[in-house]
Amino acid sequence: MAQIFAYILHKDGVLDDTALELRAAGATLDPEAAVTAVVTGSAGDLEKVCKEAARSFDTVWKVENDALAYPNAEVIRPLMKRLLPKNSLVLLPHEHFGMDLAPGLSVALEAAYLPDSVAFEGMEGDVLKAVREEYSGMVRTHVRCNLSTGAVITLRPGAFAPDERKDKTGEIMDKTPEVFQEGLPEVPRRYLEMVEAEAGDVDITKSEVLVSVGRGIEEQDNLEMIQELAKAMGADVSCSRPIVDAKWMEKSRQVGTSGKTVKPKVYLALGISGSFQHLGGIKGSPFMVAVNKNPKAPIFQVADVGVVADILDFVPNLTEKIAESAK
């Protein structure tokens, strides 16, 4: 099999959680393979990151330049094209950076693109059999991806169990001179700044009990019943993304990969389908209850307890009973 590369995300000198998931996925592709970590960045933290990566990967390719201080996919893509040998297999996490870099990288490398894989089920010759999700996780598919001319593969964060053995002593190779032989590529997208999300009135990352509402609430006026339930329970209200997109609630109440990461003891999901981006923001294995009118909603696969019901009917009755029982 061709050489396997893992593009490592890092911040403030620390490897991203996905790095060790890429290692595990690489080993699933080919247990014999020596997986190479590609680490780009500017001086400062880079050496530390490379050393850390060398404990988990067979080889580390380092590329250092001030222009790489912030990971800008439009800078990194042409550099990867210079760096990677023909027919390489490249692994990346399927999050905001991977989604920015990977599809175009596959075209630049004339390689196949396999986005958002959740599992690998083995090779048949040059062809990888993998598992993906479609329709917001309501169904899965097996796909065949031909790796013979190389492939860029993004992995669903959290889907591959990380390989946490720090058992390698990989060689760190400085690839900077090679990559910058032709100078810095022309950059059509210039990074300006990062603006942090505004803090809201309630910090849901500290809440012990969350009543979380999704698109199933249907109308803004119906949010009142959610607030009443939360009040009766002594809980805080959080939500899924469509509620924020509709401007019905503050961004600071959104749970998920592009919102807050919460770690409550109890999470009550009302009219939420259970997309991986939403579930990605729930940590610490809370006791999860889902109420959804669709018995096939993916959320029922991860919840502890489920109720198949229309929330518009169920929630007011639940609130009333809780209020009564408190008397």
Next chain:
Amino acid sequence: MEILVCVKRVPDTSENEITVNRDGTDIEREDLVYSVNEWDNYAVEEAIRLRDTGGGSVTVVSLGPEETEEVIRREMAMGADKGIHLMDPVFEGSDGRGVAAALKAEVEKGNYDLVLTGAQADDGAGQVGGMLAAMLQWPFAALVNHIEMSGDGILKIGREIAGGNQEFSEIRLPCVLSIQTGINEPRYVGIRGIRKVASLEIPVHGTAELGIPPEAVGEVGAKVKRIDYFVPQLGDGAEILEGSQEEIIDKLIELLKSKGGIK
């Protein structure tokens, strides 16, 4: 600015239960409600707003079977000036690369400054925009949730990154941007609006009109092929509470109390 927006007709997952057909070759398509992909609708709204403030035109393009025309017309009713329908039997079975190749040929027939796509569609791949940009050798940005003009031939954009933080950059035109939900509030389209555009002509382009070899698209050109569909069985799944609503509520309150969910 001349803006092209790429849209897709998809089953509406908030309206439908998606199930797999008996032999696992497809989802059960009978009785499905289709609509325009949620992300794409935000992209069309953004294009219309950019045109309304800066001038130019908005064209909506969609690749798909006969019925695709419905969504093109719907987006024209929203305010797009033109529609283009890419349809050819050989498109069937295309992977992301095939779709991007067809769109690239369409982009090159026009004189566009900006191409927008949704950040992802029903297959969750999020691939067509980035591939299209690379094929055109135009700059790209994914998950864009803010766009403003910033001088000649330059846009200032915001991308949504982890934790709801926003990354700002300047990007040169022409470029391709994939749009994240929440960038705007798409306007409502009524039956009336759709009737108004009912008779507008929507040209249909196949591989011949696009000047691309049929092998570049469809099942033959695909490096990634779907084998089957199945419904995942993850873990044990939830314990579904049964009984009358009253019984369910009593049981639920008991459970919530025992877990500290009711204070």
